[in-house]
Amino acid sequence: MPFAPFSPFIAPLSSRPLLRLKEIRAIEAVEVPLADPPLMERAGAAIARSVIAHVPPGGLVCILCGPGNNGGDGFVAARRLLALGRRAVVIGCFDATRMEGEAAAARAAFLSAGGTVLPGPEALDERPAAIVDALFGIGLARPIGEPYASWIEWGSRQTAFKLAVDVPSGLDADTGRCTGPCFEANATLTFLADKPGLHTLDGPDRAGVVMVDALGVDASRHDLGRGRLLGLDAFAGHLRPRRKNTHKGSFGHVLVVGGAPRMSGAAFLAGHAALATGAGKVTLCALDPNILSFSPVHPELMVGNAIPERGVDVLVVGPGLGASAEARAQLARLLPSSLPLVLDADGLNRLAVDAELQESLRSRSIPAILTPHPMEAARLLGTEVAAVQRDRIAAAQELAQRYRAHVVLKGCGSVVADPDGAWAINPTGNPGMASAGMGDVLSGLLGALLAQGWPVPLAARFGPFLHGAAADRLVAEGIGPIGITASETVSAARRLLNEWSVRA
Numbered sequence: 001m002p003f004a005p006f007s008p009f010i011a012p013l014s015s016r017p018l019l020r021l022k023e024i025r026a027i028e029a030v031e032v033p034l035a036d037p038p039l040m041e042r043a044g045a046a047i048a049r050s051v052i053a054h055v056p057p058g059g060l061v062c063i064l065c066g067p068g069n070n071g072g073d074g075f076v077a078a079r080r081l082l083a084l085g086r087r088a089v090v091i092g093c094f095d096a097t098r099m100e101g102e103a104a105a106a107r108a109a110f111l112s113a114g115g116t117v118l119p120g121p122e123a124l125d126e127r128p129a130a131i132v133d134a135l136f137g138i139g140l141a142r143p144i145g146e147p148y149a150s151w152i153e154w155g156s157r158q159t160a161f162k163l164a165v166d167v168p169s170g171l172d173a174d175t176g177r178c179t180g181p182c183f184e185a186n187a188t189l190t191f192l193a194d195k196p197g198l199h200t201l202d203g204p205d206r207a208g209v210v211m212v213d214a215l216g217v218d219a220s221r222h223d224l225g226r227g228r229l230l231g232l233d234a235f236a237g238h239l240r241p242r243r244k245n246t247h248k249g250s251f252g253h254v255l256v257v258g259g260a261p262r263m264s265g266a267a268f269l270a271g272h273a274a275l276a277t278g279a280g281k282v283t284l285c286a287l288d289p290n291i292l293s294f295s296p297v298h299p300e301l302m303v304g305n306a307i308p309e310r311g312v313d314v315l316v317v318g319p320g321l322g323a324s325a326e327a328r329a330q331l332a333r334l335l336p337s338s339l340p341l342v343l344d345a346d347g348l349n350r351l352a353v354d355a356e357l358q359e360s361l362r363s364r365s366i367p368a369i370l371t372p373h374p375m376e377a378a379r380l381l382g383t384e385v386a387a388v389q390r391d392r393i394a395a396a397q398e399l400a401q402r403y404r405a406h407v408v409l410k411g412c413g414s415v416v417a418d419p420d421g422a423w424a425i426n427p428t429g430n431p432g433m434a435s436a437g438m439g440d441v442l443s444g445l446l447g448a449l450l451a452q453g454w455p456v457p458l459a460a461r462f463g464p465f466l467h468g469a470a471a472d473r474l475v476a477e478g479i480g481p482i483g484i485t486a487s488e489t490v491s492a493a494r495r496l497l498n499e500w501s502v503r504a
């Protein structure tokens with residue numbers, strides 16, 4: 001059994017733009033004709049540098065080259081590696097007469113430099129130390145067939161350093177979807193700017209560590225679109241140490257509404273998460289008439305069956321709310337309120353089937369935060385889960401516009417979308433979060449941020465960022481990903497929040 005040391009925990013520090021295909025293509029259209037040296041030359045040099053940094057001299061580098069410019073990048077890298085005294089071969093069996101422009105020139109230059117192109121992995125007579133996947137990048141136009149499919153499968157299986165060029169072949173750079181065979185890399189070196197598909201859905205499993213090389217292009221001179229990959233720097237302005245001269249009223253009063261019979265745990269989890277991440281006071285209004293009047297585990301939570309007449313600052317509605325007429329009545333009463341609102345779970349399911357509630361959500365003076373998982377998102381959009389997952393960013397944006405709300409579409413690479421069209425992907429979190437109660441914790445945490453005065457769009461981003469980072473911290477400590485519980489993420493989130501707030 002290989003020894004897997006626990007890695008130290010470092011949350012992603014810097015946020016950066018995420019560009020979809022149309023924005024990348026627009027940059028290429030302007031920059032490719034201007035660039036000297038050409039961008040493909042720069043890309044090849046960057047790949048060669050990355051390989052050299054990861055592979056000891058003497059190891060064979062096997063570069064899988066496709067028929068387009070992604071393959072061209074691979075040929076340049078192969079030529080440069082040879083020039084640097086490294087051992088590199090290309091695998092590529094396409095008809096060279098059909099290669100065009102720069103890619104064809106890159107292939108010719110590699111051959112002139114004495115390079116070898118093999119027709120398939122079976123022609124190798126030793127195990128490569130590195131595989132570079134330069135088959136398809138952002139020009140992938142259809143599911144991948146033979147021989148490339150077999151090469152991808154073979155390359156992904158190797159115990160070598162596996163580097164994907166721009167995008168793992170087979171992965172959709174916009175959506176993170178694999179429609180067929182897809183390379184599984186340890187690292188992806190992506191060019192010009194980062195791409196959303198590397199960070200959501202299948203992207204994180206396929207891309208490994210993502211490194212961005214701008215190829216010397218100042219992308220900020222172009223339209224960068226409205227997407228960001230979240231990093232801690234995005235929140236620095238709000239992560240401050242607390243002033244000494246404060247009282248519990250300074251940090252807001254969160255009301256959690258939910259906890260129908262047999263579902264009170266969800267409301268307790270949300271309430272505890274809100275308290276532990278800084279809300280001044282938390283009251284649970286449970287629909288279960290037999291709920292205990294206090295929680296023996298968390299006696300600081302105020303528990304009852306009534307909504308307080310006054311003094312509440314933030315509403316968290318939905319954890320364990322159920323589908324009863326009373327649940328509907330609570331929603332009808334609370335949605336029009338002018339308080340910041342987080343709506344989750346049964347609150348969303350009820351909303352999905354009730355046009356009147358939808359209208360009152362849309363008309364709110366402060367847009368709510370909705371936190372659907374893909375199934376809830378599908379209900380809200382009147383579609384199938386598969387349609388949501390086909391393009392998570394588009395689905396989150398459509399929800400945000402349709403419901404005039406900030407949307408956190410949960411899942412691998414949670415997508416946050418605002419009603420004005422801005423969006424972000426959260427890079428934190430791990431499969432340990434695929435367990436019961438995590439959604440309730442996120443709702444409570446969002447409630448706490450709102451109660452402490454975070455602006456709604458920023459809270460919608462920091463909530464999933466903090467929650468995912470808490471789970472990542474647990475994994476780094478050797479707790480998880482298997483078996484992380486929602487309650488454990490609450491304590492880890494509290495520790496991180498305090499660390500980050502002191503340092504800021």
Ligand SMILES: NC(=O)C1=CN([C@@H]2O[C@H](COP(=O)(O)OP(=O)(O)OC[C@H]3O[C@@H](n4cnc5c(N)ncnc54)[C@H](O)[C@@H]3O)[C@@H](O)[C@H]2O)[C@@H](O)CC1
Nearest residue numbers: 039040043068069070136137138139140141142143144166
């Ligand atoms: N335009 C440029 O000058 C630059 C391009 N760059 C690289 O070029 C890539 C984009 O190049 P391209 O637009 O040529 O696209 P790709 O090289 O990603 O793929 C396009 C080629 O693959 C074929 N193809 C697409 N899907 C296929 C499939 N499923 N099965 C078989 N063949 C398929 C197309 O017919 C075309 O020949 C980027 O990902 C990046 O790696 C970088 O070098 C930066 C500069």
Ligand SMILES: [K+]
Nearest residue numbers: 133136167169
């Ligand atoms: K690739």
